[in-house]
Structure formats: C-alpha cells, structure tokens
Amino acid sequence: xxxxxxxxxxxxxxxxxxxxxxxxxxxxxxxxxxxxxxxxxxxxxxxxxxxxxxxxxxxxxxxxxxxxxxxxxxxxxxxxxxxxxxxxxxxxxxxxxxxxxxxxxxxxxxxxxxxxxxxxxxxxxxxxxxxxxxxxxxxxxxxxxxxxxxxxxxxxxxxxxxxxxxxxxxxxxxxxxxxxxxxxxxxxxxxxxxxxxxxxxxxxxxxxxxxxxxxxxxxxxxxxxxxxxxxxxxxxxxxxxxxxxxxxxxxxxxxxxxxxxxxxxxxxxxxxxxxxxxxxxxxxxxxxxxxxxxxxxxxxxxxxxxxxxxxxxxxxxxxxxxxxxxxxxxxxxxxxxxxxxxxxxxxxxxxxxxxxxxxxxxxxxxxxxxxxxxxxxxxxxxxxxxxxxxxxxxxxxxxxxxxxxx
Numbered sequence: 166x167x168x169x170x171x172x173x174x175x176x177x178x179x180x181x182x183x184x185x186x187x188x189x190x191x192x193x194x195x196x197x198x199x200x201x202x203x204x205x206x207x208x209x210x211x212x213x214x215x216x217x218x219x220x221x222x223x224x225x226x227x228x229x230x231x232x233x234x235x236x237x238x239x240x241x242x243x244x245x246x247x248x249x250x251x252x253x254x255x256x257x258x259x260x261x262x263x264x265x266x267x268x269x270x271x272x273x274x275x276x277x278x279x280x281x282x283x284x285x286x287x288x289x290x291x292x293x294x295x296x297x298x299x300x301x302x303x304x305x306x307x308x309x310x311x312x313x314x315x316x317x318x319x320x321x322x323x324x325x326x327x328x329x330x331x332x333x334x335x336x337x338x339x340x341x342x343x344x345x346x347x348x349x350x351x352x353x354x355x356x357x358x359x360x361x362x363x364x365x366x367x368x369x370x371x372x373x374x375x376x377x378x379x380x381x382x383x384x385x386x387x388x389x390x391x392x393x394x395x396x397x398x399x400x401x402x403x404x405x406x407x408x409x410x411x412x413x414x415x416x417x418x419x420x421x422x423x424x425x426x427x428x429x430x431x432x433x434x435x436x437x438x439x440x441x442x443x444x445x446x447x448x449x450x451x452x453x454x455x456x457x458x459x460x461x462x463x464x465x466x467x468x469x470x471x472x473x474x475x476x477x478x479x480x481x482x483x484x485x486x487x488x489x490x491x492x493x494x495x496x497x498x499x500x501x502x503x504x505x506x507x508x509x510x511x512x513x514x515x516x517x518x519x520x521x522x523x524x525x526x527x528x529x530x531x532x533x534x535x536x537x538x539x540x541x542x543x544x545x546x547x548x549x550x551x552x553x554x555x556x557x558x559x560x561x562x563x564x565x566x567x568x569x570x571x
Contacts, residue, residue: 169195169292170479170490172311172321174334176202177181177297178215178274180327180471181281185228186477186563188290190475192484193415194340194435195292195319196312197299202282204275206235208357210381211273212431215386215466216366218269220555220564223262224474225360227563233280234272240382241267250372251422259328262547268554271366271388302337304447323480323491324448327473330438332454340442340450347435347459349374350398352391354430356413358565359422362387366463373397376416377463387421389413390460396497400434437511443504444496445498451476456507459514467555468510472503475562502559 168274171187173180178199184194217225225231245268246257261266285291301312308320326334337341362386374392381388391413393401401409402457406426414424438457443450452469479499483490552556555564 167195167292167317167553169193169306169319169321170484171195171323171325172197172309172319172485173325173327173329175329175452175454176200176278176282176293177327177452178278178281178466179473180325181278181285182470182473183325183327183477184285184291185230185281185288185453186403187475187480188285188288189228190481190484193288193290193292195294195321197291197297197313198295199298201293201295202278202288203286204279205363206238206273206275206279208384209428210238210383210388211275212355212428213274214271214381215274215378216269216379216463217272217277217554218467218555219265220560221427221467221470222233222270223566224281224470224561224564227566228284228531229369230277230284231279233283235276238273238276240271240363240364240380242269243267244363246365246420247369248368249370256412258550261423262543263554263556265554265556267364268366268550271381272372277427281361281458293559299333302334304338304445305477306446307476309563310541312563315529321491324335326448326477327452328454330436330453332450334448335440335450335454337424338445340445340448341442342438343440344436347392347436347437348393348394349392349459351433351435351460352389352393352398352401352430352432354389354426355428356387356410356426357425358385358387358391360420360423362421367417367420368421371416376413378417379463381392385479386427390463391416392435392460392510402430412473437514439507439511439523443500444493446459447491448494449476449496449499454526455503456511458507458510464510464553468507471506471564474563475499475503478561480534482535506559513514 170192171194173196177194243260245258254454298314300314303310307474309324326332349524362380377390378387412422440455476499480490483495
C-alpha cells in the first residue's frame, strides 16, 4: 500500500496546479485521473478554450509550465469589445488602459493540461496515476484509504477533490451543495471569419443570452461561446452549418464579416453550483468541484486555478508549522477566503445575467445608458480591467510573483 501526503482526484488543469504548487515543498503528492494528459494537440483548434488572466499566467510561469505550452497556439488578446444588440450601448477595454502588453490569453484547455502534465512528470514529488479511477474511498481519523479500479490501494493524509462539477469526492464526503439552473445552454464551436479578429475578444448581449467570439492564434479563427435558452439552443443545433452561420452573423452584427463553421458544434447546460462546505477532515474541494459559474465573463478557469494555488499554499503552511494537513480546522482559512471569492463571482455573474436578460425597453434603456456612461469613465474602466485580469484584489502569493524553491 502506497502512502502519500496528498492525493488529488482529478488530473485536469486545476488538479495538476494543486499538485505542482504542493511539489514546491517536500510533500509527496499523487494525482489520479481516468485519462493521461500528455496527448498531442490536433492540428485543428480544440473546442474548449479558456481566457487566462495575467495572474494565471504568473502562476504558470512560476511553476515552470508556461514555456511548455505550444506557444504558436496562444492568442494574446489586447482589446475587449462589449455591446448590447440593437442599441447604442457599448464599452471597450484596452491593454493601454492598464499599461500592459495585453489583457490576457485565449488558451485551448488541452494545451494547458498537456503542459501541466509534462511538468508534473518531471517532479520527483508527484506520482501520476493514470488511466485509473477510484472505486472506493474511506475517510479515517488519521488518513484516507483509497482503492483503485485495479484493486491497488493507497492512503493520504488529505484528499483533494478536483474532479469537476459532478465531483465524486464531494458526494463521498457528504458535502452539501446549493445549485440552480441558469436556464441557458452554451454552444461552442470554431468559426472562420472573413475579417481578422485583431486580437480582440468580443461579446454581444442579446435578449436571450450572450454570444462571445474569442480570438484564436490564427487571425481568421475564433472560438464562440453562445449562451441561449434551451429551446433556442435546440433550434440552433438543428440547423445545418450554413444556416447556423447566418444566424450567428445576424446576432453578431457582422462584426467579423462572413462566418463559416469549421468544427463540430457542441452544447452543455449551464448550472450554478456552490458547495456550502469546501473542507472536512481529510478532504478539500477546489475548482468546479466547489463551484461553477456562468461563463459570460470567462472567469471560471481562473477562479479554479486561484483555488488550487490558495489551497496548496495553505497546506504547505500547515505542514511547515508541524500541524496535521488533513484537519478541517487547519484548512478553514482557505475555505473562508475562496468561498468569499466564489460568492462574489457568482453574485456578479447573476447580476450581469439578470441585467442583460430580456428585451424590456425600460431595462434596456437603463443598461444602455449605464454601459455608455461607463465607457466615458477611464478611472472606473481601469479599476474594472485591473481586477478582471488579476492585477488587483486578494491573490495567492504565487499569483503575485512570489516563488518558493522546491
């Protein structure tokens, strides 16, 4: 039976970030996942992408992950353009507002996961156990006992649930969950455009939900995230590619010219999930296992990565103090901090969603005035951008550029 200080269930971006941050100490970590993470990228863009803030980039640089990314498949976006459909309201953000070379990067999820996996393979403190699943989990007073699907067993002083929105760890630990349905589904696809995106992320708010065009590494390719009410989503998915592209161009006001669908179209339901308890003895949750938010601000992945670093830094601190890393009372500072950040993000996203939902003319007029007024307030815009891209606010030490030697 192999014993570890920490076992991370889930070898995605968030779980691997936990492991690599912990590996800057002398703690021994195992990561268990059903899939190995070093698969090469296909030539075509991946459907699932994320927008990463400067704070997330700093984390990846300090962990030695950023150089392992396929650099040719990164898009550093410098501008953001947001507008309300069929109105005069719009607001623009620029890297020049905050004196930075760019606002962030659009990165394919698999590009980052592969880089994290390759870095984890180099660490003497990390064991990657894949492709494997946990078939049984028992939480004891001093440690947890895990049985894999090949009957091998291991123990851990702390189990980290980084296993996504339907977290088995959360369920096994009986951690209560609050959730509601956003009544939206998101459609994702890769789109070829006749006009270049000019390293600008664009989002239009419609009466039924937002549509985002995220710039990819090729000037004429974007990844779209189109959030609509479920009946409309079904109608859109039933269209052939040509008809879907026409609907897309009409909704997007032809901002990037002629659009062509060059990938499959997938959709997924949007639900808000919030674990009312993130830690218990021997267990801690991070990322989507603890919370999911509406994708309209593209902050879900960044929120999860900051969870990962914050938890790892707290565990290292506990260990260096000679205390038990698996006791919930020692993990409470992590829980209080990150729950607060998650609640703020959930509340902000819900406010945005409600503000831009529907075509009520009075509500539309108010938000149009508000958007246009905000666009004329440089100091307010600067504060919004600085917070959104991770230049202000409370951040883990690693995200602020502080590096441990491990």
